[in-house]
Amino acid sequence: MKGEEGPRAAVVLLSGGMDSATALAVARSEGVDAYALSIDYGQRHRSELEAACRIALGLGAVEHRIVRVDLRAIGGSALTDESMAVPTAPSETIPPTYVPARNTVFLAVALGWAEVLGLRDLYIGANVLDYSGYPDCRPEYLRAFEALAGLATRAGVEERVRYRIHAPLLRLTKAEIVRLGASLGVDYGLTVSCYQADEEGRACGLCDSCRIRRKGFVEAGLPDPTRYRVLPPS
């Protein structure tokens, strides 16, 4: 993308977790007018949606929409099926918190909104270093979605719009993400990462997401504002 002008405005996927909050802060620091988009997909940790509202406001999004997509109807993930447990130990393979086709659903809705708004840029907090091995966070996946987007849309066909997916955290460690966000004024106390956060947004301290988050703060040498029910090992 060298030599190309940066976006003026973009749709920013905002889950309510720390990565997407940091991605939003990066977009804002680049002068981007951010249209924040959260998906209420029936996630177990619904308090992340309230977190998303606070973050969108705090980081000055132009607009914030929450779109309902009922992924509980297909289940298949510990995040959308209460009968499946959220693991509390690391796994060698992709864990059951993986939600089938989640980022494809999210990016599809984001693409639709971008087209409605006349925008061609999408931001996502995808990351491939300190993460759970989800396939739809990898650069090859994101490139394939960019290719799809141009073929999928009226704007792509009639106006030859080339959609761009920005993943500013893609190759950062969690510690680097924490430092970057802190330098951009992200209040991580507003964010919810825990897969089984309670209604008040308190974290379990046991799941993958809590462990990775905790490790980020410890390695960054920054205070961790998370309200854990059990302090994760670090």
Next chain:
Amino acid sequence: MKGEEGPRAAVVLLSGGMDSATALAVARSEGVDAYALSIDYGQRHRSELEAACRIALGLGAVEHRIVRVDLRAIGGSALTDESMAVPTAPSETIPPTYVPARNTVFLAVALGWAEVLGLRDLYIGANVLDYSGYPDCRPEYLRAFEALAGLATRAGVEERVRYRIHAPLLRLTKAEIVRLGASLGVDYGLTVSCYQADEEGRACGLCDSCRIRRKGFVEAGLPDPTRYRVLPPS
């Protein structure tokens, strides 16, 4: 796909219109166990969802799920924004009944469900001859989604599953679709194509979808069971 074995079971996108009903009939005629999937996206013509239920039952789907995806939250189409009118005259360009990223959203949910079910085949009633020029019905789009699907999923990464999108009507005229469906026992009286069908499923007779449908029956020389409020020109 020559030389490959046909699917045993598949997710079949079923809108409630005539094309997806015919695609389901084709899948059933090939001995496929069909998991029918309809998306309640806030479409103006909600009666197509009731039609989908009747069709799934009539054609012997193993299961039928309706998943809610609130595309009204992003609008941008005459089908999801009541303030935009459904055109009653043909257009040279892609008409406002185009729903931004609709098939990408639909296929994403279908992909998710397929992964949950352990299936790798998806059927869609996409067609590029007698249609409204929607970009996400074209073969190059469908191939790009197949490529994405393998990268997007745990099954694609851990088990190297290659997802396949079957679009058995892709290059048929509407008349050919009608003849094919009739030969397979599709009761088109159950289907709803009209973009502004009323609650009882009666068609306006004026929109693109009614005109294309009517033309199909006339050219096929078959009786048209549609209950039109105004008979479309043929």
